[in-house]
Amino acid sequence: MPFLSGTPPFRPEHPVFAIVLGNTLLSTVPGVSGAGISPEKTVLTPVLDSELITHGAIRSRKWKPNTPTGCPTPAVITRAMMVLLGMEPLFINAGLTTRPVIPCLDVYGEPGRDPRDDDAVPRARDLYARGEQVGRFLSRFSDLLVLGECVPGGTTTALCVLRGLGIPASVSSSFVNNPVALKEAICARVQERIRAGAADGIRAGGPGDPLDIIRIGGDPMLAVAAGIVSSFKGDMVLAGGTQMLAVAAVVRGLGKKLPSLVTTVYVRDDPSAGFTTTAEMIGARVYYVDPDLAAIGHKGLARYCEGEVKEGIGAGGAMFLARIMGKSDREIRDTILATVSAY
Amino acid sequence: MPFLSGTPPFRPEHPVFAIVLGNTLLSTVPGVSGAGISPEKTVLTPVLDSELITHGAIRSRKWKPNTPTGCPTPAVITRAMMVLLGMEPLFINAGLTTRPVIPCLDVYGEPGRDPRDDDAVPRARDLYARGEQVGRFLSRFSDLLVLGECVPGGTTTALCVLRGLGIPASVSSSFVNNPVALKEAICARVQERIRAGAADGIRAGGPGDPLDIIRIGGDPMLAVAAGIVSSFKGDMVLAGGTQMLAVAAVVRGLGKKLPSLVTTVYVRDDPSAGFTTTAEMIGARVYYVDPDLAAIGHKGLARYCEGEVKEGIGAGGAMFLARIMGKSDREIRDTILATVSAY
Numbered sequence: 001m002p003f004l005s006g007t008p009p010f011r012p013e014h015p016v017f018a019i020v021l022g023n024t025l026l027s028t029v030p031g032v033s034g035a036g037i038s039p040e041k042t043v044l045t046p047v048l049d050s051e052l053i054t055h056g057a058i059r060s061r062k063w064k065p066n067t068p069t070g071c072p073t074p075a076v077i078t079r080a081m082m083v084l085l086g087m088e089p090l091f092i093n094a095g096l097t098t099r100p101v102i103p104c105l106d107v108y109g110e111p112g113r114d115p116r117d118d119d120a121v122p123r124a125r126d127l128y129a130r131g132e133q134v135g136r137f138l139s140r141f142s143d144l145l146v147l148g149e150c151v152p153g154g155t156t157t158a159l160c161v162l163r164g165l166g167i168p169a170s171v172s173s174s175f176v177n178n179p180v181a182l183k184e185a186i187c188a189r190v191q192e193r194i195r196a197g198a199a200d201g202i203r204a205g206g207p208g209d210p211l212d213i214i215r216i217g218g219d220p221m222l223a224v225a226a227g228i229v230s231s232f233k234g235d236m237v238l239a240g241g242t243q244m245l246a247v248a249a250v251v252r253g254l255g256k257k258l259p260s261l262v263t264t265v266y267v268r269d270d271p272s273a274g275f276t277t278t279a280e281m282i283g284a285r286v287y288y289v290d291p292d293l294a295a296i297g298h299k300g301l302a303r304y305c306e307g308e309v310k311e312g313i314g315a316g317g318a319m320f321l322a323r324i325m326g327k328s329d330r331e332i333r334d335t336i337l338a339t340v341s342a343y
Numbered sequence: 344m345p346f347l348s349g350t351p352p353f354r355p356e357h358p359v360f361a362i363v364l365g366n367t368l369l370s371t372v373p374g375v376s377g378a379g380i381s382p383e384k385t386v387l388t389p390v391l392d393s394e395l396i397t398h399g400a401i402r403s404r405k406w407k408p409n410t411p412t413g414c415p416t417p418a419v420i421t422r423a424m425m426v427l428l429g430m431e432p433l434f435i436n437a438g439l440t441t442r443p444v445i446p447c448l449d450v451y452g453e454p455g456r457d458p459r460d461d462d463a464v465p466r467a468r469d470l471y472a473r474g475e476q477v478g479r480f481l482s483r484f485s486d487l488l489v490l491g492e493c494v495p496g497g498t499t500t501a502l503c504v505l506r507g508l509g510i511p512a513s514v515s516s517s518f519v520n521n522p523v524a525l526k527e528a529i530c531a532r533v534q535e536r537i538r539a540g541a542a543d544g545i546r547a548g549g550p551g552d553p554l555d556i557i558r559i560g561g562d563p564m565l566a567v568a569a570g571i572v573s574s575f576k577g578d579m580v581l582a583g584g585t586q587m588l589a590v591a592a593v594v595r596g597l598g599k600k601l602p603s604l605v606t607t608v609y610v611r612d613d614p615s616a617g618f619t620t621t622a623e624m625i626g627a628r629v630y631y632v633d634p635d636l637a638a639i640g641h642k643g644l645a646r647y648c649e650g651e652v653k654e655g656i657g658a659g660g661a662m663f664l665a666r667i668m669g670k671s672d673r674e675i676r677d678t679i680l681a682t683v684s685a686y
Contacts, residue, residue, distance in 0.1 A: 014484060054476070088480040099451050103473050103480075106449040108442050130446050133397070137431040137446075141357060141484035 001265065003319075003329045005288035008260070010235050010324055012144035017087055017321055019053075019078075019148040019314050020228075021046035021104065022094040022221035024112035024120065027153025031182050034067050034175040035152035035312070042152035043097045043111070049075035049150055049313045050091045051101050053082060056342070060101045064343070071308050072300045072340055074315035077291075078148070080339035081318035084332065085325055089314075092134060092228075094127065095220030105134060112219035115160055116189045124215035124223045131227020139233040146262075146321050147228060148239040148314020149247075151221045156183050158246035160190040160217035162278065165210060165249050169278040171242040176307045178272040190217040210253035218246075226250040229259050236260070237287075239317020241267040241310065242275060248284045262287040262320040266310035289319045296333050298340050344608065346662075346672045348631040351603070353578050353667055355487035360430055360664055362396075362421075362491040362657050363571075364389035364447065365437040365564035367455035367463065370496025374525050377410050377518040378495035378655070385495035386440045386454070392418035392493055392656045393434045394444050396425060399685070403444045407686070410652060415643045415683055417655035420634075421491070423682035424661035427675065428668055432657075435477060435571075437470065438563030448477060455562035458503055459532045467558035467566045474570020482576040489605075489664050490571060491582040491657020492590075494564045499526050501589035503533040503560035505621065508553060508592050512621040514585040519650045521615040533560040553596035561589075569593040572602050579603070580630075582660020584610040584653065585618060591627045605630040605663040609653035632662045639676050641683050 027033040027042040036042035048065040051058050052075045058064060065073040082089055093100060095109030107130035112120045121127065138145055151157070155171040162169035171183065194208065194216050214222050225247045229236055236259035238244035244261055252258055261279065265288050268275050279286045294305040304310055322332050370376040370385040379385035391408040394401050395418045401407060408416040425432055436443060438452030450473035455463045464470065481488055494500070498514040505512035514526065537551065537559050557565050568590045572579055579602035581587035587604055595601055604622065608631050611618050622629045637648040647653055665675050 016484075088476070088483060090480065093449070100449075101451070103448055103450045103477055105446055106436070106443075107446045108444070133431070134446055137433065140431060141359075 001290045003290060004323050008287060008324055010144050012235070014142045015144040015146065015321060015325070016090060016138055016142040017082070017146045017314065017318060018090040018092055019050070019150060020092045020094050020221045020225050021050060021096055022112065022151045022219050023097045024151060024153045024157050024219040025114050026156050026186065031179045032156055033153040037063065037066060037068055045152045046096060046150040047098050047100050049073055052076070053079045053089055053313070054102045067309060069308070070300065071303050072343060074309055074312035076340045076343050077315035077336055078313050078318040080335040081322045081332070083339065084322055084327055084335045092224060094224040107131065107134065107224055109220040109224065112157060115157065115193070115217040116186060119215050120157065121215050121218055121220055121223055124211050124218065127220055127223035128211055128227040131224040132231040135228040135231030139231070143234040145232050145234060146237045146239050146314070146317045147225060148317050149221050149225060149243055150313040151219050151243065154219055154221060154243045156186055157217065157219040157222065158243040159183055159187050161213050161222060161246045162249055163187055163191055164194045164208065164213035164217055165253055167249055167278060167281055169242065169245065170272060170274040180272055193217065210250040214250065222246055222250060226254070230254065230256045237262050237317060237320070239263070239314045239320065242273055242278065245275070245278050245282060245284070249282050252282055258284050260285045260287065262289060262317050264288070264311045264316040265290040266304050266307065270307060270310060287320060289316045291319055291333060291336065296337050298337060301340055344633045346633060347666050351630060351667055353487050355578070357485045358487040358489065358664060358668070359433060359481055359485040360425070360489045360657065360661060361433040361435055362393070362493060363435045363437050363564045363568050364393060364439055365455065365494040365497070365562050366440045367494060367496045367500050367562040368457045369499050369529065374522045375499055376496040380406065380409060380411055388495050389439060389493040390441050390443050392416055395419070396422045396432055397445045412651070413643065414646050414651045415686060417652055417658035419683045419686050420658040420679055421656050421661040423678040424665045424675070426682065427665055427670055427678045435567060437567040450474065450477065450567055452563040452567065455500060458500065458536070458560040459529060462558050463500065464558050464561055464563055464566055467554050467561065470563055470566035471554055471570040474567035475574040478571040478574030482574070486577040488575050488577060489580045489582050489657070489660045490568060491660050492564050492568060492586055493656040494562050494586060497562055497564060497586045499529055500560065500562040500565065501586040502526055502530050504556050504565060504589045505592055506530055506534055507537045507551065507556035507560055508596055510592055510621060510624055512585065512588065513615060513617045523615055536560065553593040557593065565589055565593060569597070573597065573599045580605050580660060580663070582606070582657045582663065585616055585621065588618070588621050588625060588627070592625050595625055601627050603628045603630065605632060605660050607631065607654045607659040608633040609647050609650065613650060613653060630663060632659045634662055634676060634679065639680050641680060644683055
């Protein structure tokens, strides 16, 4: 496959690369998320990744946001592309358990709660409105917004929201062996709560109000990203896997214009994720990036090709942006190798 | 006087209007600040003002950020200009006691402590670095940055920093009768601490390191604003009174390029503030805005001309920006009257 699966029509003069950071307490449930060296530490990954992307190193803690098996965070790829493009990414704090160590555009949300027991995002509607404000603000300065995300455990909340919207999706995982049974059990419980919520104001017998579904079973990133997409006036590309499919599904459910998506071929080729099928159901245009990490000369990155990590914190979108800004395959791969070797 | 005291050379294509919000616990000392209906409630003014500017109304609380005598907040003027220009302002959270209700670019600082007892901003150097990051980010999108501030009690920390830098300044106040004796007593105590700090690493016998002076006696806004000024690449205008003179003095002390300043004639004409004298000592170019609030047809605003409030939360800078973006005196004044009447 070529580096990029299609030729996007974008010729941006003022692109913005932004990443929505959030937490769901689901990531601390053992087995749900591989985005961190242990379940309890997964919640720190967005803060560590944003520090790494900004400074090229993690100074605030002594350990690195690797997987339990030592696979490097996809933030090294995002960092490499920002360096190559000379860009400053914008981090958007949708609701974190930990205080960031670098500046974020903060909408003052809270981390998502465990959706099995409680409303996950009680203020979903308010966070959506704040996302809309962010989108309006960015519209004044940018003609292309590439929006990534980092939410450990977020593929499970994405599954809950996609199913809640009536889309028979499956989801990707940063684990090689996707813990499908665990995710399905969580999702089944959340669907019960959504059906119970139907009696409580959500329209029964059909797709409910997307923001109510996020309230019951989502995470703060989904609400904020949907708000940004709804109000941003320029070209918009969601960078990520099944989590961004959930954002697109919410946006479609709200009757707004669908954004494009970009992700890596490693997400596309994950048989348990069913990414392309879900994207077709939603009707979103998807670009796939194939950086050929197996050939790049780094063992940890090569494991992305075997199905570990696959994508995250806008890595696919960052490579996509580098490409449409005129960088060659060679420049992109060389910069990734130099960055991951220093890390 | 004409509406604007000079003709600025700026012809911006992508202006950004930003306001740095911060707190110093000094504002809760009775008599220091008039920016709120009581000393304890002054700390809420930045959050309420930013809500008013964004939404045109305060929904999060039942009361308004007026002075003890009922004079309206200058945020109504800033709000009016944003409406007239169709702009979304950017709020920057440098360190607040209360959580904002609208999105802010947050550098994750803390409110300034009482500088009589303790280092006011222990992380001043770190906040300066985060301000630099914000300035670098905004440089990519904007060719003119008008930067205002809202820090209740901030004229007193500004006095401490200006004096600490060896500038024999006096400062303005939102009170008609500037509580000079109280401010001087606070300042004298802080100068002692700065001199003691000299033994502790600050260069003795001359102006100390400006960021150490902020650490000992300033507030978080001063550190963040100085960082932004130091790294922003386009044209830069600091909007405000003596607090922005302190930022300019810090920037000069750091050997960086001086920004322009803009404020209202009500600050210029406050005899206790000595604004023009201090500006000349620092060497900053200042534009003065004369909106002729006495003639606008609103009793509360007319009191600005008698020396109450005078300026705040970028009001002078917002009128300045409206003017250089081609709005007439008449449009500016009519919009202010309509906004304050609805408030």
